[in-house]
Amino acid sequence: MEKTSTDTLPLTMISSGKQETICIFGTGDFGRSLGLKMLQCGYSIVFGSRNPGMSGLLPSGAEVLSYSEAAQKSDIIILTVHREHYDFLTHLTEGLNGKIMVDVSNNLKINQYPESNAEYLDQLLPGAHVVKAFNTISAWALQSGALDASRQVFVCGNDSKAKQRVMDIVRTLGLTPLDKGSLLAAKEIENYPLQLFPMWKFPFCLAAVLCVFFFFYGAVRDVIYPYVHEKKDSTFRLAVSIPNRVCPITALTLLALVYLPGVIAAILQLYRGTKYRRFPNWLDHWMLCRKQLGLVALGFACLHVLYTLVIPIRYYVRWTMNNRTIAQATTKKENPFITSTAWLSDSYLALGILGFFLFVLLGITSLPSVSNAVNWREFRFVQSKLGFLTLILCTAHTLVYGGRRFLSSSILRWYLPPAYIIALIIPCTLLVVKFILILPCIDKTLTRIRQGWERNPKFL
Ligand SMILES: NC(=O)C1=CN([C@@H]2O[C@H](COP(=O)(O)OP(=O)(O)OC[C@H]3O[C@@H](n4cnc5c(N)ncnc54)[C@H](OP(=O)(O)O)[C@@H]3O)[C@@H](O)[C@H]2O)C=CC1
Ligand SMILES: [Cu+2]
Secondary structure (H helix, E strand, O other): OOOOHHHHOOHHHHHHOOOOEEEEEOOOHHHHHHHHHHHHOOOEEEEEEOOOOOOOOOOOOOEEEEHHHHHOOOOEEEEOOOHHHHHHHHHHHHHHOOOEEEEOOOOOOOOOOOOOHHHHHHHHOOOOEEEEOOOOOOHHHHHHOOOOOOOEEEEEEOOHHHHHHHHHHHHHOOOEEEEOOOHHHHHHHHHHHHOOOOOOHHHHHHHHHHHHHHHHHHHHHHHHHHHHHHOOOOHHHHOOOOHHHHHHHHHHHHHHHHHHHHHHHHHHHHHHOOOOOOOOHHHHHHHHOHHHHHHHHHHHHHHHHHHHHOHHHOHHHHHHHHHHHHHHHHHOOOOOOOHHHHHHHHHHHHHHHHHHHHHHHHHHHOOHHHHOOOOHHHHHHHHHHHHHHHHHHHHHHHHHHHHHHHHOHHHHOOOOOOHHHHHHHHHHHHHHHHHHHOOHHHHHHHHHHHHHHHHOHHHO
8 A cells, every 4th residue: 555645644634634733822942943843744833923024043834923813723822932921821812712722831940830830821811721741842852853862741731632632743743742630730740851860869969978988988098097107108099999999889888778778668567567558758769769779889880890800900910919929039938829719719709790790680671671671570570689689799799808808807907897898787787687578477477467457457
């Protein structure tokens, strides 16, 4: 069958046999970009403007009229005007009765006005059907086609037919509409573009605090202390040695913090005797940004791998090795091969490699394109079981690496315990608690408590 150009047009256009006309109020950046995109997708566009004569920058093919004339040309009007200027609409109320008014506006601050812009428009034009849409798409993205990250268009409105028509337009433009319900959702939709990485803030801040703390700790231990005691200049350690300690410690701590809220939640449910009560807000937020915490942790683990790979080519390392060999040769001292030391060194490396491999696997499966390809059970298996295995392997890697140091007498010096002990506290506690929690008897108690609650909701 031969493909016709109507294949890309919405149903309304196909059935009527002619292009559907959409009216855009406002000829600013967003109005122009949206108009151009809609023209390219087969719509006929009429702009409403204060100065219909000044239409130099507008896409060719579009008509420009006064606001009241343009309003008569279509029953869908996209309002690309800032909220502060909405008052001009009050002169057009009669002509706008029964029309679908699409509000695209954003604010400069979160919760800038008591009501959302869309609700405000609804109050101004009680006879029109207000639909909120397009506010999360930028004019630049519409023009450049760089929409890969933000194809989603949140839509909300009180009239479901009006909403459906706007969602059809969104689809025709190659975007994905997401129905967010009634106009009550407009406030949340308007706040959305003003948020800056809401789920990343906590992981980034936490990582920064951990890094600064462990870096400072490392500097005191490895640079300031040797300088004060032995007048030895070890400042070069600030470049590779200390960061290579900061990175794994931060990675391990963050990874442990990915799994800690799950354990706290389980303990909370046990304590409350029910799972049918909301968690406190802080725990809720913590649970929601576990993926981001894990990805930041993975970033630090990657850095640790890179820092470790360059160790053999470092001048300090080569100098130390050469000198040791020369000293051994001149003193004619033997250096016997110690199998246990070889085992220790190979074990911590093997644990590190396996831990890192699983860590990367966890990171990859958390990407939306990959997680969409596995079912819920598979996803849970990877994130929960493999996640814990990763934590166990990485903790074991740290423990084996520091094993001898833990046991040596020098551990009792004032600047100890070494930083990795601090890093190990959370994962070790976590693993012990998790182990206790999965003990069958506790599991049975949990089930019994839940059953009791279900039989008698006043159980608590
Ligand atoms: N720019 C963007 O990337 C995005 C913008 N938005 C929203 O779209 C709306 C328009 O944004 P944008 O196009 O960038 O803004 P502009 O300032 O570029 O354009 C606003 C337009 O509003 C019209 N207007 C009507 N009445 C007045 C008035 N009294 N004073 C000034 N202008 C008036 C003007 O058109 P005319 O001169 O023809 O009357 C003007 O061109 C805003 O609500 C914004 O929040 C939403 C998502 C992204
Ligand atoms: Cu390591």
